[in-house]
Amino acid sequence: MSELLTVAQMREAEALAMREKRASGRELMERAGAGVVEAICGHWPDLVPGAPHAVVLCGPGNNGGDGFVVARLLAQRGWQVEVFFMGDAERLSADARAMHDEWSALGPVKHIDDTGTGERPDLLVDAVFGIGLSRPIPAEVPAAVAAVRSRRGGGALKLVAVDCPSGFDVDRGQYLAGPVTSAEDLGEWMTPDLCVTFHRPKPGHMLSEGAGAVLKVVDIGIGTPFSTDPAALVATPKAPDALRLISPDTQGTGGWYNHVTGLRAARHKYERGHVLVLAGGVGQGGAARMAARAALRVGAGLVSIGVPQAAIAEHAAQLNAIMLRVVIEGHDLRHMLEDERLRCIVLGPGLGMRRAAMLVPAALSVRRACVLDADALTAFADHPARLFEMLHDRAILTPHDGEFRRLFPDITQAMPETGRIEAARAAAARAGCTVLLKGAATVIARPDGCASIHSALRERAVPWLGTAGAGDVLAGLIAGLLATSEPEALDVLGAAELGTWLHVEAARTFGPGLIAEDLPEMLPQLFRRMGV
Ligand SMILES: NC(=O)C1=CN([C@@H]2O[C@H](COP(=O)(O)OP(=O)(O)OC[C@H]3O[C@@H](n4cnc5c(N)ncnc54)[C@H](O)[C@@H]3O)[C@@H](O)[C@H]2O)[C@@H](O)CC1
Numbered sequence: 001m002s003e004l005l006t007v008a009q010m011r012e013a014e015a016l017a018m019r020e021k022r023a024s025g026r027e028l029m030e031r032a033g034a035g036v037v038e039a040i041c042g043h044w045p046d047l048v049p050g051a052p053h054a055v056v057l058c059g060p061g062n063n064g065g066d067g068f069v070v071a072r073l074l075a076q077r078g079w080q081v082e083v084f085f086m087g088d089a090e091r092l093s094a095d096a097r098a099m100h101d102e103w104s105a106l107g108p109v110k111h112i113d114d115t116g117t118g119e120r121p122d123l124l125v126d127a128v129f130g131i132g133l134s135r136p137i138p139a140e141v142p143a144a145v146a147a148v149r150s151r152r153g154g155g156a157l158k159l160v161a162v163d164c165p166s167g168f169d170v171d172r173g174q175y176l177a178g179p180v181t182s183a184e185d186l187g188e189w190m191t192p193d194l195c196v197t198f199h200r201p202k203p204g205h206m207l208s209e210g211a212g213a214v215l216k217v218v219d220i221g222i223g224t225p226f227s228t229d230p231a232a233l234v235a236t237p238k239a240p241d242a243l244r245l246i247s248p249d250t251q252g253t254g255g256w257y258n259h260v261t262g263l264r265a266a267r268h269k270y271e272r273g274h275v276l277v278l279a280g281g282v283g284q285g286g287a288a289r290m291a292a293r294a295a296l297r298v299g300a301g302l303v304s305i306g307v308p309q310a311a312i313a314e315h316a317a318q319l320n321a322i323m324l325r326v327v328i329e330g331h332d333l334r335h336m337l338e339d340e341r342l343r344c345i346v347l348g349p350g351l352g353m354r355r356a357a358m359l360v361p362a363a364l365s366v367r368r369a370c371v372l373d374a375d376a377l378t379a380f381a382d383h384p385a386r387l388f389e390m391l392h393d394r395a396i397l398t399p400h401d402g403e404f405r406r407l408f409p410d411i412t413q414a415m416p417e418t419g420r421i422e423a424a425r426a427a428a429a430r431a432g433c434t435v436l437l438k439g440a441a442t443v444i445a446r447p448d449g450c451a452s453i454h455s456a457l458r459e460r461a462v463p464w465l466g467t468a469g470a471g472d473v474l475a476g477l478i479a480g481l482l483a484t485s486e487p488e489a490l491d492v493l494g495a496a497e498l499g500t501w502l503h504v505e506a507a508r509t510f511g512p513g514l515i516a517e518d519l520p521e522m523l524p525q526l527f528r529r530m531g532v
Pocket residue numbers: 014024025026028029030032033059060061062063064066128129130131132133134135136137138162163164198220
């Protein structure tokens with residue numbers, strides 16, 4: 001678990017480091033350029049022994065300054081380096097100007113419109129714009145990249161972005177369309193093979209592989225470096241507006257799991273929590289059974305499925321450890337909820353619209369942990385405000401994009417402008433509960449603005465998790481964690497973070513060929529690996 005920094009927060013961190021005299025702007029720029037060169041040589045060791053050829057594109061801001069450092073350091077390592085510049089050297093910042101001048105002692109600075117001639121390089125470095133781009137990118141930039149790409153002969157051309165690809169919005173995780181360039185075209189030309197960012201990843205790096213097929217984070221000495229220490233999940237205060245990355249390594253996470261679930265304390269089944277999953281009619285029970293199985297495997301002491309009378313036989317034929325209760329109407333559910341040992345309710349998977357409309361109000365009539373997914377969300381598509389009135393801070397909504405759009409049409413419409421993180425935050429604030437917006441990059445937000453990203457991208461990519469029923473399992477995992485932990489040890493956001501991480505780890509452990517039923521069965525193996 002680590003803090004992600006927005007552009008504004010990154011600028012504050014830099015300014016603070018300079019105020020406290022931990023480094024000057026020029027030293028930071030030198031370290032940034034050196035970090036990029038280290039990352040390049042580390043990532044493509046085969047390039048190093050030859051006399052590789054690099055083209056470096058430098059822009060008018062400090063990102064361009066980093067580019068001049070990269071050019072100089074590569075040349076000093078024996079690379080053949082061409083530098084193209086967009087801007088006016090007279091208007092560079094003092095730091096970038098110094099780096100421009102140092103490079104100029106080694107080689108020429110050519111105009112960015114003249115990149116078309118010469119052999120194709122081994123490496124193209126995009127240091128045109130970094131985190132400071134606030135206007136649409138000028139058309140010369142993708143044109144210059146395209147011109148270098150279309151050179152003939154020479155090397156295989158790997159594209160490296162300094163800090164971020166030019167034109168990429170690192171707060172929102174998307175390319176900014178310009179008047180003459182669509183976001184898709186920009187992504188096609190500018191998406192790098194390697195992106196090297198500084199100090200901490202920015203949210204956009206973790207939301208989209210458009211920021212780079214590979215991401216490296218380089219420490220430039222401006223504060224606590226990027227860490228994936230799982231203990232920080234519990235230790236880090238969850239300040240409003242904080243944005244965290246869920247990325248603990250499995251190593252050491254066992255202690256953390258034991259801590260938040262209280263697993264090592266002597267506990268009987270009711271103390272470990274009872275989860276109730278409500279199911280729909282005959283033939284629709286598979287989703288509820290998968291959610292229930294996940295809740296049981298992740299640590300709930302007891303799991304029941306609440307079914308209409310007619311569905312008893314179907315479920316009974318398939319279940320052993322999971323119990324069955326007849327729940328016909330809201331009244332039956334209210335009666336069950338009088339038992340305080342029932343710690344969490346799951347509504348949605350396979351529930352059916354009519355049952356959802358009847359049972360959700362009953363479930364939310366007490367302030368009990370409650371996971372609402374699938375039909376429990378769609379049932380309120382026509383009147384989302386009715387659902388929001390009933391929600392409370394122990395509830396969580398787990399929509400995929402379609403369900404999110406049905407409940408929050410206006411927030412979805414604004415998403416191209418605001419991005420997914422702000423959309424999830426706005427939804428949580430409106431709903432008055434935690435909202436988990438699913439996807440390869442999952443965003444979880446609390447009503448006070450505290451949010452987390454889980455990025456199943458790059459080395460954590462699990463495309464095979466997009467399989468029918470995977471979402472039902474996630475709902476069950478979160479419910480099981482909510483039931484087995486005390487709210488002080490693991491709040492709703494924390495349970496959603498841990499559940500999402502376990503979900504993806506289970507998929508990674510199984511690998512391709514996964515079907516949703518496999519996910520809960522991966523947990524014992526995963527827990528053993530974690531040292532639980
Ligand atoms: N001391 C520092 O400030 C450090 C900065 N670093 C680098 O500096 C970058 C940020 O630098 P900047 O804030 O200068 O921003 P950028 O270099 O990302 O670009 C902004 C510059 O381009 C101009 N600009 C923005 N949009 C434009 C457009 N559409 N057309 C023409 N010009 C446009 C701005 O006026 C500004 O001069 C980071 O991404 C990072 O690469 C690193 O060296 C680490 C240290």
